[in-house]
Each structure stands twice: as C-alpha cells, then as structure tokens.
Amino acid sequence: MKKPITTLALSRRQFLLGSGGLAIGVAFGLPALTASRKAQAQAAGLAPNQWVSIATDGTVTILSPAAEMGQGTMTAMPLCLAEDLDADWSKVRVVQSGHNPKLFGNKLFNGIMATGASRTTRGYYELLRLAGAQTRLILVNAAAEKWGVPSAEVTTENGVAMHKASNRSMGYGEIAGFATVPATLPAVTPAMLRKPADFKLIGRNVARIDLADKTRGAARYGIDMRLDGMLHGAVLRPPVQKDKVASVDDSGAKAVKGFIKTVPLPWGVGVLADSTWAARKARDALKVTWANEAPAKNYDSAAVGRDYVAAAADLDLSKAGVEVEKHGSAPQNIKSAARVLKADFIAEHTAHMCLEPMNATARFADDKLEIWSPTQSPSIATFASAAVLKIPPANITVHNTLLGGGFGRRVDADFTLDAALLARAADGKPVKVTWTREDDVRNDKFRPLVGQHLEVGLDANNNIVGWHHRFAGESIYARANPGAFKAAGGKDAPFHEGAEFLYDIKDHLIEFARQERGIDVGFWRAVGGGYAKHAVETMIDEVAALAKADPVEFRLRLLAKHPRAQAVIREVAQMADWNRKRPAGRALGIAYSDMWETHIAEVVEVSLNRKTGAITVHKVWAAFDTGVAVLPQNCVTQVEGGIVYGLSGALKEQVTFKGGVPQQSNFHDYPVLRMNEVPPIEVKILVTDNPPGGVGECGLPPVAPAIANAVAKLTGKRLRHLPFNPARVKAALTA
Amino acid sequence: MQLNINGKTVEADAAPDTPLLWVLRDTLGMTGTKFGCGMAQCGACTVHVNGTPARSCVTPVSALAGKKITTIEGLSANGDHPLQKAWVAEGVPQCGYCQSGQIMTAAALLKKTPKPTRKQIVDAMAGNICRCGTYNQIVRAIERAATAKA
Numbered sequence: 001m002k003k004p005i006t007t008l009a010l011s012r013r014q015f016l017l018g019s020g021g022l023a024i025g026v027a028f029g030l031p032a033l034t035a036s037r038k039a040q041a042q043a044a045g046l047a048p049n050q051w052v053s054i055a056t057d058g059t060v061t062i063l064s065p066a067a068e069m070g071q072g073t074m075t076a077m078p079l080c081l082a083e084d085l086d087a088d089w090s091k092v093r094v095v096q097s098g099h100n101p102k103l104f105g106n107k108l109f110n111g112i113m114a115t116g117a118s119r120t121t122r123g124y125y126e127l128l129r130l131a132g133a134q135t136r137l138i139l140v141n142a143a144a145e146k147w148g149v150p151s152a153e154v155t156t157e158n159g160v161a162m163h164k165a166s167n168r169s170m171g172y173g174e175i176a177g178f179a180t181v182p183a184t185l186p187a188v189t190p191a192m193l194r195k196p197a198d199f200k201l202i203g204r205n206v207a208r209i210d211l212a213d214k215t216r217g218a219a220r221y222g223i224d225m226r227l228d229g230m231l232h233g234a235v236l237r238p239p240v241q242k243d244k245v246a247s248v249d250d251s252g253a254k255a256v257k258g259f260i261k262t263v264p265l266p267w268g269v270g271v272l273a274d275s276t277w278a279a280r281k282a283r284d285a286l287k288v289t290w291a292n293e294a295p296a297k298n299y300d301s302a303a304v305g306r307d308y309v310a311a312a313a314d315l316d317l318s319k320a321g322v323e324v325e326k327h328g329s330a331p332q333n334i335k336s337a338a339r340v341l342k343a344d345f346i347a348e349h350t351a352h353m354c355l356e357p358m359n360a361t362a363r364f365a366d367d368k369l370e371i372w373s374p375t376q377s378p379s380i381a382t383f384a385s386a387a388v389l390k391i392p393p394a395n396i397t398v399h400n401t402l403l404g405g406g407f408g409r410r411v412d413a414d415f416t417l418d419a420a421l422l423a424r425a426a427d428g429k430p431v432k433v434t435w436t437r438e439d440d441v442r443n444d445k446f447r448p449l450v451g452q453h454l455e456v457g458l459d460a461n462n463n464i465v466g467w468h469h470r471f472a473g474e475s476i477y478a479r480a481n482p483g484a485f486k487a488a489g490g491k492d493a494p495f496h497e498g499a500e501f502l503y504d505i506k507d508h509l510i511e512f513a514r515q516e517r518g519i520d521v522g523f524w525r526a527v528g529g530g531y532a533k534h535a536v537e538t539m540i541d542e543v544a545a546l547a548k549a550d551p552v553e554f555r556l557r558l559l560a561k562h563p564r565a566q567a568v569i570r571e572v573a574q575m576a577d578w579n580r581k582r583p584a585g586r587a588l589g590i591a592y593s594d595m596w597e598t599h600i601a602e603v604v605e606v607s608l609n610r611k612t613g614a615i616t617v618h619k620v621w622a623a624f625d626t627g628v629a630v631l632p633q634n635c636v637t638q639v640e641g642g643i644v645y646g647l648s649g650a651l652k653e654q655v656t657f658k659g660g661v662p663q664q665s666n667f668h669d670y671p672v673l674r675m676n677e678v679p680p681i682e683v684k685i686l687v688t689d690n691p692p693g694g695v696g697e698c699g700l701p702p703v704a705p706a707i708a709n710a711v712a713k714l715t716g717k718r719l720r721h722l723p724f725n726p727a728r729v730k731a732a733l734t735a
Numbered sequence: 736m737q738l739n740i741n742g743k744t745v746e747a748d749a750a751p752d753t754p755l756l757w758v759l760r761d762t763l764g765m766t767g768t769k770f771g772c773g774m775a776q777c778g779a780c781t782v783h784v785n786g787t788p789a790r791s792c793v794t795p796v797s798a799l800a801g802k803k804i805t806t807i808e809g810l811s812a813n814g815d816h817p818l819q820k821a822w823v824a825e826g827v828p829q830c831g832y833c834q835s836g837q838i839m840t841a842a843a844l845l846k847k848t849p850k851p852t853r854k855q856i857v858d859a860m861a862g863n864i865c866r867c868g869t870y871n872q873i874v875r876a877i878e879r880a881a882t883a884k885a
C-alpha cells in the first residue's frame with residue numbers, strides 16, 4: 001500500500017495560523033460550496049459534487065465531514081469515497097469540510113453536522129461510496145466519449161481509465177481537464193458498489209493521514225489557534241452551576257499586567273487579557289459574590305444516589321416514569337414467577353478529561369461571527385451562538401479544528417459560547433478562551449448519576465420469564481436536545497441506551513424515571529452503555545449462576561438466533577482459554593455488548609486484595625464484529641482505547657458533589673488510568689460483510705460487568721456500585 | 736529575558752513567574768508543547784531542560800536562564816527521530832494531543848537507557864497520561880525504536 005503524498009498537507013492549512021492559512025481555510029471551507037468556487041474548481045478540474053474535486057494534475061481532493069477527535073475519521077471517510085472512485089490513494093488530499101449541513105449533514109443526526117454516538121461511519125459510509133461511484137462514472141463516460149467507444153468498454157484502475165481493446169488509457173487528471181459535469185448525473189445504486197471481496201482500500205489497513213504531524217507537534221488543535229491581534233480570555237463560573245452573580249470586584253484583576261477588561265456573562269464573569277497566563281491570573285484575582293440561587297445548591301451526590309436508587313426501585317405505577325420499551329408482559333410474569341431476582345445499581349458522575357482542555361477562538365465584527373472550535377458539532381455551535389448573540393445562523397462561520405479528545409464532551413457548545421461572547425466585547429479582535437483543567441473538571445457535562453433497578457422473574461427451571469429494568473437520573477436529552485426529548489415523549493435515548501438487548505427474553509420492560517436536581521449531564525463515552533450494560537450483563541451472570549450454567553454457554557443459548565453475537569463470544573472464550581483453571585485468587589469474567597451495530601465480547605482476568613479492596617485486572621481479551629471495517633487496525637486500537645477508558649471508569653473515576661460543588665478538579669484527585677496500571681489487552685477483529693457498525697465506544701460497555709462477574713466468581717459478592725474503587729469493594733465484601 | 740530553545744537563543748518578553756509552557760505557546764508561537772493540567776500531573780507539556788524531562792507548566796521562565804531547552808519541534812530536524820518513526824509505524828496517535836509529551840519523555844528515557852526493559856519503560860512513562868488509551872501502542876513503539884537504534 002502506497003502512502004498518500006498528502007498527509008495533512010492541505011487539511012492542515014485549514015487549521016494553520018496566520019493569514020496564508022486562513023486564506024486557504026476559507027477557500028476550502030464554507031465558500032467551497034458557492035457558485036464562484038464551483039466555477040473556479042471547474043476551471044481547474046472537475047468538481048462533480050460537494051465531496052470531491054479532481055485537479056488536472058490528478059490530485060483528488062476529498063472533503064471529510066466529521067470532527068477528527070482521534071478516531072481516524074479524516075482517513076476513513078475519504079477512503080470510502082476513494083474506494084468506489086477507484087482513485088490513486090497516493091494522490092488524495094483530505095480537507096475538513098466547512099459547516100454546511102445541507103451538503104455535509106449526517107442523516108443519522110437528522111441532517112445536522114455532529115460527530116458522536118458512533119454514527120459517523122454508519123451515517124456516511126454508503127453515501128460517500130455512492131459519491132465516489134458516481135464520480136467514477138462521470139470520468140468513465142467522458143473518457144468513452146473522447147475515445148468514441150461505448151462506456152461499458154472503459155475500465156478503471158487506481159486513478160486511470162482504460163480502453164483495453166485499443167490499448168488506450170488516461171489518468172483522471174487528464175480527463176478532468178476536458179470533462180464537464182453532465183446536467184443529469186448518472187444514477188448510482190448500492191448494487192453498483194464494489195463488493196467487499198474486491199476492495200482495494202477499505203479493509204486494507206491504509207495508514208492514517210494524521211500520524212506524522214501528531215508525532216512532531218505539528219498537528220493544530222483548537223487550543224493552538226493563533227490569529228493576528230488575538231486576545232486571550234478566561235471565564236469564572238460559579239462554584240455551584242447556574243448560580244448568578246451578585247456583585248463583582250475586579251480591582252485585583254485590574255492590577256494584573258496584561259489585563260484588558262472584565263466582561264459580564266450570563267453564566268459568570270469573563271476577563272480579556274493579552275496572554276493566556278495574564279487572563280488566568282486576572283480571572284483568579286476577581287472577587288465575585290454569588291447570589292446563592294443555584295437550583296443544585298443542596299446537591300450531595302451520596303444522598304442523591306440513594307434517592308435515585310429508591311426512585312428506580314419504586315414500582316408504584318404513579319411514579320413509574322416513562323415506558324422506554326415494552327415487549328410482552330414482564331411485570332405480570334414476574335409477579336407469578338417461581339423466583340424473582342432483584343438488584344439495585346448506582347453509577348457515580350464521571351468527567352470526560354479530554355486531554356486538551358475546553359477552548360475556542362472567535363472573532364466578531366459587523367454582526368458576523370467566525371469561530372474556530374474543537375467541537376464535535378459545528379451545527380450545535382452555530383445554533384447555540386446564534387441564539388445567545390441573537391444573530392442569524394447565516395452570519396456564523398464555524399471552522400472545525402482538530403480535537404484533543406472528544407468522548408462526548410465536545411458535543412456541547414458552552415466553551416464555544418465563552419469565545420463568542422468575549423469576542424463580541426473585543427472590538428473586532430479575535431479572542432481565544434482556554435479553560436484551565438480545573439474549569440474543565442468542575443464545569444464538565446458529567447455522566448449522569450444513575451440509579452437502576454432490575455427485577456428478573458424465573459420459572460421453576462430457571463428460565464427467564466420477565467425482565468424489568470428501571471432507570472432514574474437527570475435527563476441528558478431534556479437539556480441537550482429538548483426537541484428530541486419531547487418528540488420521544490420523555491424518553492431519553494442516550495441515557496438508557498444499552499438496556500435493550502438481543503437476548504431471547506420475550507417479556508422485557510424498560511422504564512425511565514426522570515429526576516430533576518439542576519445538574520447538567522451529558523454524553524460520556526458509551527453514554528448509557530457504560531452503566532446499563534453493567535446491570536444487564538451482571539444479571540445475566542447471576543441468572544446463569546443460579547441455573548448452574550456456564551456464563552459463556554448461557555449467553556450462547558440466549559443468543560441462538562444471533563450467529564454474529566455467538567461468534568464473538570466463542571472467539572473471546574477461545575482467546576482467553578476460558579475453561580482453563582486459573583491459579584488460586586484469579587478468576588475470569590465475561591460480558592457482551594450489542595450496541596452501535598457492533599458485536600463485542602470481552603473477558604477479563606482479575607485478582608483482588610481482600611484487605612484493601614483493590615482489584616487488579618491482569619489481562620483483557622476482546623473479540624468484535626463491526627461488519628466491514630474501513631481501517632481494521634484502527635478499529636482495533638479504537639476498541640482498545642475504549643477498553644482503557646472503560647477500565648479507568650470502572651475502577652477509579654468519580655466526581656462527587658457536596659452542597660452542589662464538585663469535589664474534584666484535576667488529575668490528582670480525579671485519577672485516570674496510567675501506563676503502569678494498564679494490563680495487556682488482546683483485541684481481535686472478526687471482519688464480516690455486514691454494514692459497518694460503530695467502534696469508538698463499543699469497547700467500553702463490557703468492561704465493568706466483566707470485572708464484576710470475575711469478582712463475583714472469586715468472592716460470591718456482586719459489585720453494583722460504579723466505580724469499583726477499593727473502599728467500595730471492601731464495603732461490598734463485608735456486606 | 737533570553738532563553739536557549741532548540742539550539743537558538745531567543746528573546747522572550749514575559750513576566751518572570753510565567754511558566755515556560757505559556758512562553759513557548761503564547762509568546763513564541765511554539766504550540767507543539769501542550770497544556771493538559773498545569774500542575775505536573777499529565778506530562779503533556781514535557782520538554783527537556785539540559786537533557787532531562789521537565790514539566791514546562793510548572794517551570795517558571797525565570798529558572799531557565801543559561802539552560803538548554805528542547806521542545807518537540809527541536810527533537811529532530813525532520814521529524815525523523817527513531818521514536819517519531821516508530822510512533823508512525825506502530826500507528827500510535829489517536830487524538831494525538833498527549834503524544835508530544837509522550838515522545839519527549841520516551842526520548843529522555845532512551846538517551847539514558849538505550850535498551851529499556853518493559854518495566855523501565857512503564858516506570859518512566861507513568862507520568863504521561865493518554866486519555867485515548869494508546870499506552871500499549873506506546874510501549875511497542877518505544878521497544879521498536881530501541882531495537883532500531885541498535
């Protein structure tokens with residue numbers, strides 16, 4: 001496989017600093033779609049659609065619609081187009097698309113531009129391949145006409161069109177020199193796309209285009225923005241979210257060298273200064289009295305967790321909450337069951353800890369706002385800015401920079417709005433706002449604190465006759481996507497995702513009891529999957545234990561109709577040598593997840609220090625089937641990354657609140673997994689011809705239940721409170 | 736004040752208590768060195784001071800007079816340090832944000848210990864957080880670079 005000459009050569013300019021970079025950014029950004037840009041492109045080559053243009057020198061420029069936050073989408077999506085275009089990958093340049101939902105929106109997000117929920121490949125895969133196939137047809141037809149031969153006799157290979165019978169060939173660049181886009185574009189259908197067996201790029205482990213820059217400090221993230229005359233901003237938010245400012249004394253800030261001005265904001269107080277450091281010092285020197293009116297001012301997460309479990313366990317119909325999904329008649333069956341298993345679960349708040357703290361840069365002049373943001377959704381950034389600044393969305397341009405991690409945090413627009421509002425106070429000068437890590441932790445859009453209750457009815461033979469799963473917690477969508485929340489009648493899709501399953505259990509009821517305590521919660525990698533599968537997969541093990549069935553065999557039986565699910569479970573069992581007896585003090589645990597159209601099973605080997613309660617994970621095995629894998633090796637590392645994130649979350653991470661104030665602020669009191677804590681992780685991909693699923697999140701959900709299941713095998717005790725930190729494990733052991 | 740960065744003497748106009756990190760990033764426009772925590776917890780800001788890894792986020796510029804500072808931009812002339820090549824070969828970076836710091840820490844390790852054991856690697860790298868979870872790939876890349884150098 002040849003390496004693309006491109007790397008980020010062009011795309012990087014999009015993020016580059018200074019005037020030269022900006023000019024290119026504009027040329028390939030939003031205005032890329034204007035008539036004049038199209039005409040320009042035509043003069044220099046062929047631009048048959050919004051996704052691709054072919055220059056007369058053979059360079060193929062492909063636009064990448066999704067935010068690059070580490071998942072490799074800037075390589076993977078253009079690669080799909082290049083596959084059916086039959087392009088020479090070494091001549092492909094990748095450019096981040098501008099924000100134009102009409103042209104680049106994701107159908108799985110109702111057409112807006114957003115990256116998350118493992119929906120990029122699922123949303124664009126076929127579309128981009130069709131765009132590639134159509135472009136190829138235009139080139140083929142143009143070549144055929146030139147040669148005076150039927151189109152059917154023209155073939156392509158690696159960026160060259162050929163007429164074998166007359167031994168003639170033409171590169172795509174040459175064709176682009178004379179071809180025009182026909183008034184009616186040739187029709188393409190999925191049936192015309194290349195078959196997986198014939199793929200030349202997809203599934204072939206093409207190297208990611210962003211690697212070299214990321215080893216040289218040359219990749220530009222949002223936080224690296226530099227513009228002429230740029231000012232720096234910092235924002236002081238209240239200790240309890242949504243509190244209001246009562247009074248501000250900025251005399252201390254004024255004394256800081258480099259301070260420019262104080263800017264009142266709807267959510268706190270901002271300062272402008274001439275450097276990041278000065279802005280921070282000035283911000284820290286502000287004396288602000290808060291009104292003490294925050295709705296969450298009495299929020300103590302320990303007590304709230306107990307309340308939520310009680311709410312989840314309260315089956316009283318008047319408090320039953322919203323029915324999320326209902327198959328058969330679970331509650332009735334449970335009532336008449338021979339035996340009922342009940343369990344309560346808590347998951348504490350967690351923080352995202354993207355290694356690049358939240359930041360954004362903006363310039364506001366003549367009622368027009370230009371934003372450079374490491375956002376997962378330029379569309380949300382646009383709508384939110386338009387609403388706060390009261391200007392039409394058409395006046396807003398968003399440049400999507402590289403992201404130093406996203407994990408769901410950067411779907412929200414709060415950090416972008418900081419820059420937008422401070423820019424409005426900066427007399428036309430650009431402003432970069434950089435959050436400190438402390439800002440980032442305390443003002444995270446936390447994973448919700450969740451209470452869950454499970455009741456499972458068994459018949460006399462330990463067959464499951466009813467499965468009732470209830471959730472209680474602050475809603476994610478009610479805040480972040482109120483339209484969808486309302487339209488769904490109060491269901492909160494991301495909150496309780498993962499409660500559905502493929503297990504052959506006919507009577508299944510899922511309910512959501514929304515709680516409102518005034519804490520903003522958001523999308524943490526795998527969202528509901530991080531805790532819902534903890535409940536589901538540990539309960540499956542519990543039933544298996546009762547039925548004296550092997551957890552692997554038991555799952556295989558419940559998944560008899562799902563050969564893909566069975567295959568990953570069998571594979572991982574084999575990888576881990578499931579039936580081999582482990583040394584005393586060690587045990588294996590397994591869990592399976594079916595989320596985001598990817599099947600994944602994981603096995604962990606653990607031991608436990610009973611004195612301290614510390615769990616050690618010695619090894620993780622995973623097998624997954626995500627269908628067609630565009631970049632298989634990259635999928636493997638995405639899954640491994642999800643497993644590391646999952647281990648960190650399962651063993652360590654929590655944000656606790658007292659009096660509404662988050663008690664953690666940085667990596668010293670919110671530790672995440674470090675290299676010396678990471679076990680060997682063996683991940684195997686089972687490639688099939690199914691449509692691609694998501695891989696950015698799927699590694700995470702099985703981790704916590706697999707660990708809990710292993711600990712149960714060791715001790716007979718069930719871990720039902722996330723995270724499984726030593727204190728909590730110790731408590732569970734003595735319970 | 737004057738600083739010696741990547742073999743060049745540069746003039747930086749900054750308050751003496753300013754951490755080197757912000758002088759690099761804001762004053763000098765060298766953004767390859769990253770901000771992650773500001774309290775010596777994550778390693779994203781790692782540079783070399785006289786060949787030893789240092790956390791630029793907690794190193795005031797006033798402490799650096801006469802010292803030799805190396806940043807990721809100065810680690811190699813063309814991004815071809817054995818570690819940089821190994822990082823690409825192993826496909827290490829995901830978001831990439833931590834990788835400047837990871838590579839700077841690893842480079843100091845290999846200088847001192849050209850053939851590190853796995854344990855030596857893990858001990859040396861434990862101060863560098865990768866939130867994307869590329870740790871096992873980093874170990875492999877360091878092992879690859881250590882072999883390539885031989």
Ligand code: FES
Binds near residue numbers: 774776778
């Ligand atoms: S930014 Fe210096 S160690 Fe984290």
Ligand code: FES
Binds near residue numbers: 865868
């Ligand atoms: S690659 Fe993202 S933090 Fe390391």
